[in-house]
Amino acid sequence: MTPAPPVTLYTRADCPLCDEARALLDALAATLGFTIEAVDIDADPELRSRYNYAVPVIAVGSEEVARAPIRPAALEGSLRERYR
Secondary structure (H helix, E strand, O other): OOOOOOEEEEEOOOOHHHHHHHHHHHHHHHHHOOOEEEEEHHHOHHHHHHHOOOOOEEEEOOEEEEEOOOOHHHHHHHHHHHOO
16 A cells, blocks of 8 residues: 655745645644645755745645635645545
């Protein structure tokens, strides 16, 4: 059995929306059992170009599941489908 991919949080320093998204993901991870990989977009020019005005962005594997503004109920539903 292949383990479920981590949830990737594309983020940046000093981003209040990113901090809120991380807190939400931490709470959901405790219930659903996934791991979180935080990626600072400012450390990678390609990611900064792709997500500069969109962070926070949340992905599972290669699929983007949410971007700012994060809707908590929609994110939870999406992650519950993937991590039952």
